Every structure is written in structure tokens, then in C-alpha cells.
Amino acid sequence: MPSIRPLDPILVNQISAGEVVERPASALKELLENSVDAGATQIDIELDGGGTRRIIVNDNGIGIEKDDLHFAVARHSTSKIASLDDLERVMTMGFRGEALASIAAVSQLKLKSRRSEAPHAWEIAINDGAARVQPASLACGTRVEVDDLYYNTPARRKFLKSEPTEFTHCDEVVRRIALSRPDVSFSLNHNGRSHRHYTSRVGTPLERAAAVFGEAFVADSVTLDVAADALRLSGLAGRPSASRATRDWQYVFVNGRYVRDKLIAHAIRQAYQDILHHLRQPAFVLFLEIDARSVDVNVHPQKTEVRFRAPQAVHQFIFHALHKALAGTGLSQIPTPTRETVVPVTPFAAISVASQQPLALRIQQAQAFYDTVYKDTPAPAAPISSSNDAEEAPPLGFAIAQLHGIYVLAQNRAGLIIVDMHAAHERLLYEKLKTQLDAHCMQAQNLLLPATVTLNAEEMALVESERAILLQLGFELGILSPQSIAVRALPALLQHADAAELIRAVLREIGDYGAARVLEERRNAMLATMACHAAVRANRILTIGEMNALLRDMEATERSGQCNHGRPTWRAVTIAELDRLFMRGE
Ligand code: ADP
Ligand code: MG
Numbered sequence: 166m167p168s169i170r171p172l173d174p175i176l177v178n179q180i181s182a183g184e185v186v187e188r189p190a191s192a193l194k195e196l197l198e199n200s201v202d203a204g205a206t207q208i209d210i211e212l213d214g215g216g217t218r219r220i221i222v223n224d225n226g227i228g229i230e231k232d233d234l235h236f237a238v239a240r241h242s243t244s245k246i247a248s249l250d251d252l253e254r255v256m257t258m259g260f261r262g263e264a265l266a267s268i269a270a271v272s273q274l275k276l277k278s279r280r281s282e283a284p285h286a287w288e289i290a291i292n293d294g295a296a297r298v299q300p301a302s303l304a305c306g307t308r309v310e311v312d313d314l315y316y317n318t319p320a321r322r323k324f325l326k327s328e329p330t331e332f333t334h335c336d337e338v339v340r341r342i343a344l345s346r347p348d349v350s351f352s353l354n355h356n357g358r359s360h361r362h363y364t365s366r367v368g369t370p371l372e373r374a375a376a377v378f379g380e381a382f383v384a385d386s387v388t389l390d391v392a393a394d395a396l397r398l399s400g401l402a403g404r405p406s407a408s409r410a411t412r413d414w415q416y417v418f419v420n421g422r423y424v425r426d427k428l429i430a431h432a433i434r435q436a437y438q439d440i441l442h443h444l445r446q447p448a449f450v451l452f453l454e455i456d457a458r459s460v461d462v463n464v465h466p467q468k469t470e471v472r473f474r475a476p477q478a479v480h481q482f483i484f485h486a487l488h489k490a491l492a493g494t495g496l497s498q499i500p501t502p503t504r505e506t507v508v509p510v511t512p513f514a515a516i517s518v519a520s521q522q523p524l525a526l527r528i529q530q531a532q533a534f535y536d537t538v539y540k541d542t543p544a545p546a547a548p549i550s551s552s553n554d555a556e557e558a559p560p561l562g563f564a565i566a567q568l569h570g571i572y573v574l575a576q577n578r579a580g581l582i583i584v585d586m587h588a589a590h591e592r593l594l595y596e597k598l599k600t601q602l603d604a605h606c607m608q609a610q611n612l613l614l615p616a617t618v619t620l621n622a623e624e625m626a627l628v629e630s631e632r633a634i635l636l637q638l639g640f641e642l643g644i645l646s647p648q649s650i651a652v653r654a655l656p657a658l659l660q661h662a663d664a665a666e667l668i669r670a671v672l673r674e675i676g677d678y679g680a681a682r683v684l685e686e687r688r689n690a691m692l693a694t695m696a697c698h699a700a701v702r703a704n705r706i707l708t709i710g711e712m713n714a715l716l717r718d719m720e721a722t723e724r725s726g727q728c729n730h731g732r733p734t735w736r737a738v739t740i741a742e743l744d745r746l747f748m749r750g751e
Contacts, residue, residue, distance in 0.1 A: 178270030184466040185267040189216025190334035198258035200224035215331030225306040228280035234289040240266035254457040273312040341423040347373035391486040403448035414448035436487035442731030495726030496560040564712030570704035580739040588728035591700035598692040607639040610657035616664040634680040662699035693729040
């Protein structure tokens with residue numbers, strides 16, 4: 166073994182550059198953060214060769230004094246903190262004082278800067294560790310030119326991907342900073358061509374999100390701004406209709422810093438769980454603001470990870486804020502009429518094509534369904550009878566027909582509403598079950614004639630041992646024999662379900678997971694199963710009154726826009742869209 170010696174300072178910088186300057190995009194990120202920290206309102210970026218040949222960042226920030234230029238490019242030199250106390254409440258993007266030194270160690274770096282009071286700019290150029298300062302010309306602000314990244318460490322170049330890939334990473338870095346700073350304008354050129362322009366006319370997160378993801382995303386999102394206990398969560402949460410196949414539109418910023426944090430990701434996933442299909446990924450841009458002393462940002466060389474002092478409180482806060490924001494019915498997404506339309510004048514008769522049941526039986530079933538499921542719903546408003554009270558038409562309109570025993574068709578001001586009746590009813594039951602169970606008042610309904618259900622030995626044992634939880638869920642069961650029970654009462658909301666199927670499903674859940682888990686983490690899954698057993702099935706004929714009751718109930722129920730599996734429960738087709746189908750007016 167050779168003897169131990171301190172490393173050459175140039176080599177030290179080259180080693181640490183490995184962490185900071187992993188690829189052109191990481192160097193660009195550091196330069197952009199410096200511009201933002203310098204209070205710039207306009208940042209112009211020019212890249213060549215995906216950032217490998219050249220990176221230029223030009224800002225209109227406060228600039229650097231001539232005498233400070235040497236420090237700017239020296240390792241462990243920063244204007245942002247001076248003590249441990251400063252570090253603990255740091256609000257700037259940078260604070261480690263090593264980015265420029267690291268970039269300079271592996272490239273050819275030139276930095277020009279001019280403060281507002283200076284008569285002209287100064288430039289510092291670093292070549293092979295040697296610095297040279299000379300006068301230069303520049304408007305107030307700073308311009309950093311990085312030529313031939315990895316000039317001094319050609320071996321690293323081998324790890325770089327193709328030029329388009331490296332550019333995509335740079336573009337993403339610009340997008341993140343642009344999202345977090347809607348008050349700053351950005352321009353991005355690549356190989357001499359203009360690629361992006363984010364202007365800050367209004368300077369709001371909404372304006373910037375629209376510029377980055379398009380107006381449609383903003384229209385399809387919930388805007389939230391919730392504060393409690395020194396925590397604030399704001400931004401845009403995409404509704405299920407704005408969800409995507411991949412996680413590419415998921416942005417979280419903690420005190421303005423883009424982070425990837427498992428705890429936050431988990432809270433967000435949970436908030437979406439009840440409304441999003443398992444194959445879809447939510448889209449969101451969320452900003453968490455937290456007292457700087459409650460979060461450690463010095464965990465990762467690239468500062469993309471954070472550590473919270475009270476992780477559980479942060480998780481709870483994010484989950485609840487987002488869950489509540491996403492609970493809406495989604496009715497605000499109903500298109501507004503593009504021209505005056507008149508909503509139904511007289512009630513329509515329900516039309517069914519699919520059902521083979523005798524009419525008398527169908528009417529009887531339908532009446533029973535309406536009387537019980539909707540007995541608390543006020544009688545549906547009569548369809549309006551003249552064109553001058555169009556404003557009062559409810560958002561989902563009035564039912565006009567049932568299609569193939571599956572869809573309810575309704576007419577609203579903008580056109581046609583199509584409802585998947587099973588999916589919608591299932592969600593309504595599920596939400597009502599959740600509310601009743603949360604309030605510890607699951608309403609039970611005694612059956613006029615108790616139903617006899619045969620069970621296997623395992624199920625019988627559960628009926629005996631889990632009597633308490635079964636009662637809590639609204640089931641009153643009596644043992645008739647070693648193989649059979651009498652179902653005396655069912656949850657009132659589910660009284661039309663097949664008692665045997667329903668009770669077996671509930672016992673299976675309790676058997677598989679245990680009573681405690683069924684009431685805790687499995688609660689929603691369990692209630693969803695119960696709701697599914699009782700929701701109206703295909704081919705059940707509904708009267709117009711029932712259909713209208715269903716629509717009114719959907720309008721009044723949280724999360725009714727998605728079924729329990731995250732699929733949509735209704736869709737709107739506007740008259741304008743129908744006109745296009747028929748080429749009317751062309
Ligand atoms: P850090 O940002 O962690 O302080 P850097 O190496 O990125 O470390 O930058 C060193 C110092 O150079 C900064 O603290 C800042 O004072 C100065 N500086 C760098 N870039 C700019 C800029 N664009 N405008 C003004 N000052 C800058
Ligand atoms: Mg920095």
C-alpha cells in the first residue's frame with residue numbers, strides 16, 4: 166500500500182463532480198437554481214448537443230461582484246449560508262457551494278456577471294484549474310457558459326445517452342423549475358432553434374401549468390390551497406379524467422424544490438385510491454410549504470430528497486387535503502351549452518329493448534327498488550314544461566330512456582348525459598355505507614320473511630365467533646342448524662341483494678383478513694364488495710321516476726363521477742358534438 170496523502174484539489178473537484186454533474190441536465194439544474202436564487206425574472210437557456218457540447222444560462226438576477234468571482238467558482242464557497250443555524254432554515258435552492266466548482270472541474274467554464282451598480286461586467290474563465298479575470302460586456306445579471314462538459318473527464322462521456330435523450334432530460338429540468346417558479350419567464354433553445362417559451366404574464370401556478378401541460382389539464386383538475394398547522398398544500402390535482410398511463414405528470418415541490426419523496430407519494434396514492442382505476446396514474450402539480458426547520462433538505466447531493474421531522478403529520482395532512490379536494494361530484498366538468506337548448510317538455514316512457522321479463526313483474530320490481538332505495542329522496546322534479554325556466558335544469562338533466570338495460574339516457578341543457586346505472590348506483594351505495602359505518606349507525610332492515618342460507622363449517626364458525634362485527638355491519642343472523650342460518654336483518658341499503666351471496670362474501674372477507682382488518686384497512690374494499698352485491702343489475706328496468714332519482718342522488722353524492730373501481734359513471738355528449746356527427750350546418 167502506498168502512503169496516505171491528501172488529494173490534489175483539482176482531483177477533489179473532479180471526484181465530487183461525479184455526484185453533482187451526473188449528466189448535462191444536472192449541470193443545467195444547478196445553473197438554473199443559481200439564477201433563481203439570484204432573483205432573476207428572466208432566464209434564457211441555450212443548449213448544443215443535448216447540453217454536452219454547450220450550456221449557456223443567461224439571467225437578469227443580482228449579479229456577482231468582481232472580487233467575488235473567484236469565490237463563486239471555488240469549492241465550499243457560498244453566499245447563501247454562513248452557519249449551521251442558516252443551514253437549518255435555508256430557503257434558497259443552493260447552499261452547498263460546490264456546483265460551479267464541480268462543473269468548472271470537468272468542463273471549460275466562463276462566467277460573466279454584472280451588478281446593477283457596476284459600470285461594466287467582469288468575466289472569469291477557468292481552464293484546467295487556472296482562472297483568469299478580465300472586463301467584459303453584459304447587461305445586469307449573470308451569464309454562465311459551459312463548453313464541452315466532461316472535457317477533463319472523457320471517460321464519463323461514455324456513460325452519456327444519445328443527444329436527444331440528454332436533451333429530453335434537460336427539457337425536463339427546465340419544466341420542473343418553470344413549474345415551481347411561475348413568476349419567472351424561461352426560454353429554451355436547442356442547437357440554435359427555439360424549443361420552449363414559458364412567459365410569466367400573470368405569474369400564477371395555473372398559468373404555468375396550462376403552459377406546460379395544456380389548458381385541458383387545468384380544466385380537468387381541482388385547484389386546491391389548504392393550510393393547517395404551519396403546513397400548506399396548494400396546486401392542481403388532476404381529476405380521474407385527467408389520469409395517465411404513466412407517472413410522467415407527477416410533480417411535488419417542497420418549499421419550491423422539486424422532490425421525489427416516498428412518504429408524499431404514498432399519501433397522494435392513498436388520496437386517489439378510492440376514485441382512480443388501478444391501471445391509471447394520477448397527474449398533479451403540488452406545492453407543499455413547511456417551516457424550513459421541520460424539513461432537512463441536506464440529505465442528497467442533488468437535493469431531490471428531503472427528510473421530515475414529523476413524517477406522520479405531513480402524510481396525514483397531504484392525504485386529507487387531497488382526499489377532500491378530490492371528493493367532488495365532477496359536475497363542474499359538464500359542458501356549458503353553446504347555444505340555447507330546450508330541456509324536455511313532457512315525461513317520456515322508459516324504453517327497454519333487452520329485457521325478456523313480463524311487463525307486470527318489471528314494473529313491480531322497479532317500484533320496489535324505487536320505494537326502498539330512494540324512499541328518502543324527494544320526489545324527482547317534474548320535467549320543466551316551457552323553455553323560459555331552462556336555468557333550473559339540474560346538471561345531469563332529466564331521464565328520457567334506458568338503453569339496453571345498461572345505460573340511463575338523460576337530457577340536460579348542453580345535450581345528452583349517459584349514465585352507467587350499475588356503476589353509478591354501486592358508488593352511491595358505497596358512499597352511503599361508508600357514511601353510516603363511520604357514524605356507527607349502519608341501518609339494518611328486518612326481513613319480513615327471514616331468509617335461510619346454508620353455509621359450510623368454516624362459515625358457520627365465523628357466524629358464531631364474529632357476531633359483533635356482523636351486527637355492526639347490519640347483519641342479524643340466527644343459527645338454525647349446524648349447516649344453516651336464518652338471515653333476520655340486512656343492512657337497509659342492501660336489502661335487495663341476494664342474501665346468501667351477500668353474507669357469503671362478507672364472511673369470506675372476515676375469514677381472509679380477520680375482523681379487525683376488515684374494519685380498518687380493508688374497510689373500503691369490504692364496503693365496495695357489499696355495494697356491488699346490491700347495486701342494480703343490467704336489464705333491471707327502471708321507471709323514469711327512478712332514473713331521475715338516481716340522477717339527483719348522483720348530483721348530491723361525493724365522488725359519484727367514478728365507480729368504486731375508478732371508471733367513469735357518466736359521460737356528456739353535447740348537441741354540438743352530435744351536430745358534428747350529422748354534419749349539421751356544414
Ligand atoms: P451555491 O449555489 O450552493 O451557493 P454554487 O457553486 O452554485 O453554490 O454558486 C456559488 C456562489 O456563486 C453562489 O452562492 C452565488 O453567490 C454565486 N452565484 C452563482 N451563480 C449565480 C448567478 N447566476 N447570479 C448571482 N450569483 C451567482
Ligand atoms: Mg448553486
